[in-house]
Amino acid sequence: xxxxxxxxxxxTIVDVAxxxxxAPSTVSNALHDKDIVAPHTKARILAMAKAMNYQASAAAxxxxxxxxxxxxxxxxDFANPVFNEIISGLNSVLAQAGYATLVASTSxxxxxxxxxxxxxxxxxxxxxxxxxxxxxxxxxxxxAGCGLPVVLxxxxxxxxxxxHAPSSTFDYVGMDNAGGVRALVDHLAGLGHRRIGFITGPLxxxxxxxxxxxxxxxxxxxxxxxxPQLLVExxxxxxxxxxxxxxxxxxxxxxxxxxxxNDLMAFGTMDVAQQMGLAVPRxxxxxxxxxxxxxxxxxxxxxxxxxxxIDIGESVGERLLERFFDDAPxxxxxTLPVEVIVRHSTAPVPDSIDPGRPLSVESLEAYLTSRWKPxxxxxx
Amino acid sequence: xxxxxxxxxxxTIVDVAxxxxxAPSTVSNALHDKDIVAPHTKARILAMAKAMNYQASAAAxxxxxxxxxxxxxxxxDFANPVFNEIISGLNSVLAQAGYATLVASTSxxxxxxxxxxxxxxxxxxxxxxxxxxxxxxxxxxxxAGCGLPVVLxxxxxxxxxxxHAPSSTFDYVGMDNAGGVRALVDHLAGLGHRRIGFITGPLxxxxxxxxxxxxxxxxxxxxxxxxPQLLVExxxxxxxxxxxxxxxxxxxxxxxxxxxxNDLMAFGTMDVAQQMGLAVPRxxxxxxxxxxxxxxxxxxxxxxxxxxxIDIGESVGERLLERFFDDAPxxxxxTLPVEVIVRHSTAPVPDSIDPGRPLSVESLEAYLTSRWKPxxxxxx
DNA sequence: TTGAAAGCGATACCAC
DNA sequence: GTGGTATCGCTTTCAA
Numbered sequence: 001x002x003x004x005x006x007x008x009x010x011x012t013i014v015d016v017a018x019x020x021x022x023a024p025s026t027v028s029n030a031l032h033d034k035d036i037v038a039p040h041t042k043a044r045i046l047a048m049a050k051a052m053n054y055q056a057s058a059a060a061x062x063x064x065x066x067x068x069x070x071x072x073x074x075x076x077d078f079a080n081p082v083f084n085e086i087i088s089g090l091n092s093v094l095a096q097a098g099y100a101t102l103v104a105s106t107s108x109x110x111x112x113x114x115x116x117x118x119x120x121x122x123x124x125x126x127x128x129x130x131x132x133x134x135x136x137x138x139x140x141x142x143x144a145g146c147g148l149p150v151v152l153x154x155x156x157x158x159x160x161x162x163x164h165a166p167s168s169t170f171d172y173v174g175m176d177n178a179g180g181v182r183a184l185v186d187h188l189a190g191l192g193h194r195r196i197g198f199i200t201g202p203l204x205x206x207x208x209x210x211x212x213x214x215x216x217x218x219x220x221x222x223x224x225x226x227x228p229q230l231l232v233e234x235x236x237x238x239x240x241x242x243x244x245x246x247x248x249x250x251x252x253x254x255x256x257x258x259x260x261x262n263d264l265m266a267f268g269t270m271d272v273a274q275q276m277g278l279a280v281p282r283x284x285x286x287x288x289x290x291x292x293x294x295x296x297x298x299x300x301x302x303x304x305x306x307x308x309x310i311d312i313g314e315s316v317g318e319r320l321l322e323r324f325f326d327d328a329p330x331x332x333x334x335t336l337p338v339e340v341i342v343r344h345s346t347a348p349v350p351d352s353i354d355p356g357r358p359l360s361v362e363s364l365e366a367y368l369t370s371r372w373k374p375x376x377x378x379x380x
Numbered sequence: 381x382x383x384x385x386x387x388x389x390x391x392t393i394v395d396v397a398x399x400x401x402x403a404p405s406t407v408s409n410a411l412h413d414k415d416i417v418a419p420h421t422k423a424r425i426l427a428m429a430k431a432m433n434y435q436a437s438a439a440a441x442x443x444x445x446x447x448x449x450x451x452x453x454x455x456x457d458f459a460n461p462v463f464n465e466i467i468s469g470l471n472s473v474l475a476q477a478g479y480a481t482l483v484a485s486t487s488x489x490x491x492x493x494x495x496x497x498x499x500x501x502x503x504x505x506x507x508x509x510x511x512x513x514x515x516x517x518x519x520x521x522x523x524a525g526c527g528l529p530v531v532l533x534x535x536x537x538x539x540x541x542x543x544h545a546p547s548s549t550f551d552y553v554g555m556d557n558a559g560g561v562r563a564l565v566d567h568l569a570g571l572g573h574r575r576i577g578f579i580t581g582p583l584x585x586x587x588x589x590x591x592x593x594x595x596x597x598x599x600x601x602x603x604x605x606x607x608p609q610l611l612v613e614x615x616x617x618x619x620x621x622x623x624x625x626x627x628x629x630x631x632x633x634x635x636x637x638x639x640x641x642n643d644l645m646a647f648g649t650m651d652v653a654q655q656m657g658l659a660v661p662r663x664x665x666x667x668x669x670x671x672x673x674x675x676x677x678x679x680x681x682x683x684x685x686x687x688x689x690i691d692i693g694e695s696v697g698e699r700l701l702e703r704f705f706d707d708a709p710x711x712x713x714x715t716l717p718v719e720v721i722v723r724h725s726t727a728p729v730p731d732s733i734d735p736g737r738p739l740s741v742e743s744l745e746a747y748l749t750s751r752w753k754p755x756x757x758x759x760x
Numbered sequence: 761t762t763g764a765a766a767g768c769g770a771t772a773c774c775a776c
Numbered sequence: 777g778t779g780g781t782a783t784c785g786c787t788t789t790c791a792a
């Protein structure tokens with residue numbers, strides 16, 4: 001390991017002070033626009049600072065104030081585009097207020113997560129944002145123990161209240177999961193559907209539970225078919241969507257519409273429908289939740305409940321600024337509204353129900369191995 | 381604006397020193413594993429530091445060393461999943477070495493970009509990574525002027541050498557664009573295709589130019605049909621893919637295969653083929669570049685040249701660590717290999733060529749307005 | 761091999 | 777209003 005070059009020293013507050021023959025503290029006050037400084041002095045200082053191209057050292061300020069003007073974001077992975085939209089919204093709000101955004105992914109690994117929190121604390125981040133990350137009791141305690149504002153996204157504190165952890169210090173920002181599902185069921189019921197299948201997300205996620213409960217209640221409220229067979233468990237990925245769709249569409253009395261708890265699983269459902277020779281939306285209506293980029297593509301055109309990801313990020317940012325400046329330690333929960341975007345995967349219920357081509361369990365495996373995996377890889 | 385709470389003070393190096401009755405400087409040396417410290421002393425100090433859960437203050441260290449152990453990443457937006465894979469790879473390498481990753485998006489806006497660079501410099505980042513961002517002369521000068529290591533991703537320094545800017549201080553990491561396209565053409569030629577269409581990316585991007593040139597050369601080298609009509613300009617988005625595909629597939633003698641300079645445009649091409657009643661891959665072979673998540677879906681199953689995004693990120697990280705420790709100011713350019721993933725959108729050239737249903741220009745607009753835009757929005 | 765002390769650059773407190 | 781100065785926590789000479 002060699003020697004690291006030392007960056008050149010820039011203009012300091014003392015340089016500015018000397019150039020003007022005033023005290024450093026006065027310069028500091030002027031730069032912070034404190035009323036205590038005489039207008040004339042302030043103007044002179046500001047002008048000189050600009051002329052000398054003075055740049056405050058973030059490190060020096062952080063050392064004395066113990067605030068770094070930065071927030072750390074922890075997310076399970078960078079793969080989910082929705083997470084990045086959230087960061088995008090967050091970053092735009094924070095950047096404007098002079099805060100930096102630090103990111104770290106955990107790959108859903110506890111050790112990595114702990115290390116990330118650790119690294120953030122060491123850097124004196126002013127707050128930590130946790131997106132959709134499952135936290136065990138240790139991680140929760142670690143977060144609570146560092147005494148920083150913490151905002152949880154898409155995961156209600158209730159998740160670990162059952163684990164007897166002190167969740168009350170955390171803020172929460174999420175979307176109206178139940179309301180979104182209710183609106184989807186309304187939409188389908190309005191088209192005449194009375195037998196609607198639902199593929200859930202992973203039920204350890206609070207958001208997935210809310211979506212599932214939202215479905216149950218909506219079906220009840222509208223007096224639709226509440227057959228328990230119409231509810232199958234999934235896990236937010238494409239293959240789970242295929243599995244769930246196969247289960248639902250193989251029922252002797254199959255549903256005329258399927259709600260998937262996210263768009264990816266809706267795509268899996270579309271794929272299965274195609275395999276069974278069912279035309280969407282003529283024979284089967286399909287809806288998702290999230291409105292990912294691909295849902296808008298003409299070839300897909302999925303009706304879905306849009307996750308307000310950017311709004312969520314902005315909301316997190318605004319909440320943080322609020323906490324920074326107003327020091328309101330009373331935790332809040334923000335639930336953002338969801339809108340249904342009607343595209344072309346939903347249609348009125350057909351007069352007669354086509355059962356579709358039957359599909360065996362083996363055929364799923366065969367189909368996946370033939371189409372999902374890359375068949376050949378040529379190295380260029 | 382209220383008062384900001386001061387975070388509690390943690391364990392300092394002095395605390396550890398006092399607990400052991402040694403000098404702070406010795407603790408510092410021990411923590412840095414300097415050979416000068418006696419093994420016994422070092423062991424005692426390390427043990428005590430762990431016992432007291434000592435955490436070095438990043439700010440204090442940054443103040444004296446003028447290095448923050450962090451790098452700033454600038455990207456045009458958070459929407460492109462590929463960028464996030466790059467950050468993912470970068471972050472994993474950096475985190476392991478104790479570096480933090482700061483992110484900022486510019487929305488392709490010059491002012492925002494300048495502000496982001498500014499903010500990074502102020503925070504004493506140790507390096508700046510610029511991903512796929514178009515830089516004007518001012519931004520380039522700003523980057524060069526701050527005296528930090530800079531790595532450009534997917535944009536060769538040559539881009540602005542023409543603008544007389546000092547590009548020689550920048551590193552470059554990218555992929556073998558020309559090689560990837562060549563491999564795709566090889567694959568198609570191997571299937572018997574001799575008339576291949578190409579939809580380019582935006583030609584102000586160096587990577588897009590490399591892909592285009594790669595196509596030209598491969599066609600030449602293999603003696604395929606070099607009709608200039610087979611080359612149409614696009615811009616990396618879905619609609620450009622549709623436009624390009626319509627142009628290519630409306631040729632009196634239409635190509636039997638289409639290469640799109642990225643996957644999104646390949647999807648657009650698939651969509652147009654479907655509208656024209658052409659079956660993929662029976663009537664038309666389609667390939668893309670990037671291998672985005674959706675390309676692997678069974679319903680899409682696109683043959684494509686995989687962009688090694690994570691490798692690119694890791695490579696950037698490794699290069700940075702190298703520069704940090706070896707202080708090798710000699711800039712390098714890293715070009716990562718690309719692999720072709722053969723899926724189900726390519727097949728041997730058919731015996732007879734189906735011209736497909738004709739499509740008017742108006743029908744594109746009509747199709748897009750009917751399928752692309754959300755038709756109804758219900759607020760939940 | 762260890763210890764004492766001088767900064768790094770900005771803030772904040774208290775005289776003036 | 778303004779100026780001196782201690783201080784934040786760590787690194788880094790230089791002396792012992």
